[in-house]
Amino acid sequence: MLRTSHDHLYILYNLIAKDFKIRYRNMSLGIFWSLLNPIIMVTVLTFVFTRIFNNPAIHSYPLFLLIGLIPFNFFTLAWASGTNSILDNAALVKKVRFHREVIPISVVLGNVIHFLIQMVLLMGLMVFVGQGVNRYWLWLPVVLGLEIVFACGMALAFSALDVYYRDTRYVVESANLVLFWLVPIFYSLDQVPREFTILYQFNPLAAVVLACRRIFLDSMPPPESLLRNLTLVSVSALAAGLVIFGQMKKRFADYL
Amino acid sequence: MTLIELHDVSKRYFLHHKRQLLVEHVASTLRRERNSFWALRHVSLKIEAGEAVAIIGPNGAGKSTLLSIAVGVTSPTEGGARLHGRVAALLELGSGFHPDLTGRENIHLNAALLGYSRQQVHASLESIIDFAGVPDFIDEPLRTYSTGMLARLGFSVAVHLEPDILVLDEVLAVGDEEFQRKCIDRIFEFRRQGKTLLFVSHSAEFVRSLCRRAVWLELGRVKMDGEASDVLAQYRAGTQAFLPVGGGVTTG
Numbered sequence: 308m309l310r311t312s313h314d315h316l317y318i319l320y321n322l323i324a325k326d327f328k329i330r331y332r333n334m335s336l337g338i339f340w341s342l343l344n345p346i347i348m349v350t351v352l353t354f355v356f357t358r359i360f361n362n363p364a365i366h367s368y369p370l371f372l373l374i375g376l377i378p379f380n381f382f383t384l385a386w387a388s389g390t391n392s393i394l395d396n397a398a399l400v401k402k403v404r405f406h407r408e409v410i411p412i413s414v415v416l417g418n419v420i421h422f423l424i425q426m427v428l429l430m431g432l433m434v435f436v437g438q439g440v441n442r443y444w445l446w447l448p449v450v451l452g453l454e455i456v457f458a459c460g461m462a463l464a465f466s467a468l469d470v471y472y473r474d475t476r477y478v479v480e481s482a483n484l485v486l487f488w489l490v491p492i493f494y495s496l497d498q499v500p501r502e503f504t505i506l507y508q509f510n511p512l513a514a515v516v517l518a519c520r521r522i523f524l525d526s527m528p529p530p531e532s533l534l535r536n537l538t539l540v541s542v543s544a545l546a547a548g549l550v551i552f553g554q555m556k557k558r559f560a561d562y563l
Numbered sequence: 564m565t566l567i568e569l570h571d572v573s574k575r576y577f578l579h580h581k582r583q584l585l586v587e588h589v590a591s592t593l594r595r596e597r598n599s600f601w602a603l604r605h606v607s608l609k610i611e612a613g614e615a616v617a618i619i620g621p622n623g624a625g626k627s628t629l630l631s632i633a634v635g636v637t638s639p640t641e642g643g644a645r646l647h648g649r650v651a652a653l654l655e656l657g658s659g660f661h662p663d664l665t666g667r668e669n670i671h672l673n674a675a676l677l678g679y680s681r682q683q684v685h686a687s688l689e690s691i692i693d694f695a696g697v698p699d700f701i702d703e704p705l706r707t708y709s710t711g712m713l714a715r716l717g718f719s720v721a722v723h724l725e726p727d728i729l730v731l732d733e734v735l736a737v738g739d740e741e742f743q744r745k746c747i748d749r750i751f752e753f754r755r756q757g758k759t760l761l762f763v764s765h766s767a768e769f770v771r772s773l774c775r776r777a778v779w780l781e782l783g784r785v786k787m788d789g790e791a792s793d794v795l796a797q798y799r800a801g802t803q804a805f806l807p808v809g810g811g812v813t814t815g
Contacts (some may be wrong), residue, residue, distance in 0.1 A: 314675075314678055314679075314680065317675045317679075317680060317681055318675045318676060320675075321671055321672045321675040321676070322672070322675075324668075324671075324672075325661060325664060325668070325672055328663075328664060328668060329661065329663045329664065332663060398658065398659065398660070398661070399659050399676065400636075401631075401636060401654075401655075401658075402636060402652070402654045402655055402658030402659050403636070403652070403658065403659040403673075403676045403677065404634055404635040404636050404650070404652070405676050405677075405678070557638045558637070558638070559637075560631065560636050560637035561576060561577075561637060
């Protein structure tokens with residue numbers, strides 16, 4: 308059965324719409340939940356890291372936090388919900404034939420919608436507090452795009468694994484907790500002792516956060532080496548995700 | 564033209580008596596001892612365009628597995644399966660439907676998954692709703708539907724999107740008489756357009772009225788493949804042979 312890319316877009320659109328409707332139906336605050344969470348996190352973290360632990364080196368701490376938190380939240384949510392996506396849609400996978408890849412990808416893209424809303428609000432906030440727009444904002448689509456590519460790769464690989472090993476989702480949840488500490492969200496990379504910076508070299512999330520901070524706070528383009536590593540890791544993650552998924556999808560229906 | 568072609572297909576399922584811990588899983592994989600059974604064994608089947616084929620056989624014969632492989636939802640362990648043309652498959656009641664979406668939303672989702680474009684869906688939306696005959700519930704979540712209503716909606720979506728092949732797995736049985744008649748009329752119309760039908764049924768009446776050809780599956784193998792009335796007669800004789808003389812089953 309031949310399908311055009313247009314058909315796939317329509318499937319993608321419908322799956323994203325489905326997740327949205329299911330998630331926000333019967334919720335009185337609807338999509339505002341996705342804004343409430345970062346606001347609460349920023350408030351709590353600002354309290355802890357300016358009143359309990361002092362961070363005099365970092366100016367405008369809430370903004371600093373938010374710039375780290377938004378890309379981090381996107382990734383962890385996309386990765387976790389992407390990992391569950393095949394099991395959540397078992398009824399479709401077992402009974403309807405279509406390219407299974409669109410399921411985890413649609414879940415990641417559904418999270419992208421929240422991500423973009425938050426980014427736009429962040430940009431508004433930057434202008435509002437007088438940080439102003441700079442031309443390096445043009446790098447943002449590249450950096451965020453690479454993060455989305457990375458998230459798709461991870462979601463593909465882990466959603467396939469999750470079908471065979473149901474523990475996968477707990478591995479992902481734990482990894483996300485660890486990542487919160489190992490991505491420079493509430494501290495800056497300058498505070499990390501030099502011998503440990505290797506931990507951040509090939510961590511694409513750390514790279515995204517650093518790039519965003521450079522662009523927003525320092526009005527500078529992201530370093531070339533960072534962009535190169537980020538591209539390398541993201542594209543390899545997507546390629547690996549597609550290969551793993553492609554291999555494992557053949558027997559999905561038998562395990563659901 | 565051959566639309567569905569199964570060539571020497573076998574399908575093995577592994578049995579997991581309990582969910583294995585990683586340690587046991589690795590150990591049993593290394594020892595290569597896993598309980599498995601063959602749901603299908605060396606099944607070859609060709610379905611030409613315009614044919615109507617019924618699959619019959621007792622529970623556990625491999626009928627549903629055969630349909631799953633034919634429509635490409637799962638792949639065979641051995642052998643090859645090929646499918647040409649657009650297929651609408653109703654493998655289960657409400658398959659591909661989400662309980663929290665409304666009837667209308669599910670129509671859109673289902674049609675998109677079956678490979679239809681937005682225009683095609685909009686063009687047939689009204690007739691789908693009309694045929695399903697659940698006007699008051701079309702904007703209610705599917706979990707409020709009765710079994711019969713689910714069957715109506717599922718069937719309605721499948722037949723209205725003009726697939727080349729319609730695959731049905733014993734889904735007509737739950738509808739009421741009026742709806743069954745409607746479905747059968749619709750299937751006849753579908754057949755008149757020269758389209759292909761593959762379905763599983765335990766109802767000899769359905770098989771006889773809809774299909775020229777029947778395939779009898781038993782224990783994963785094709786026991787007989789031929790003229791529907793012959794196969795049905797043999798099948799009936801075969802199953803009756805298992806009963807004790809004088810009929811161990813009381814009827815009435």
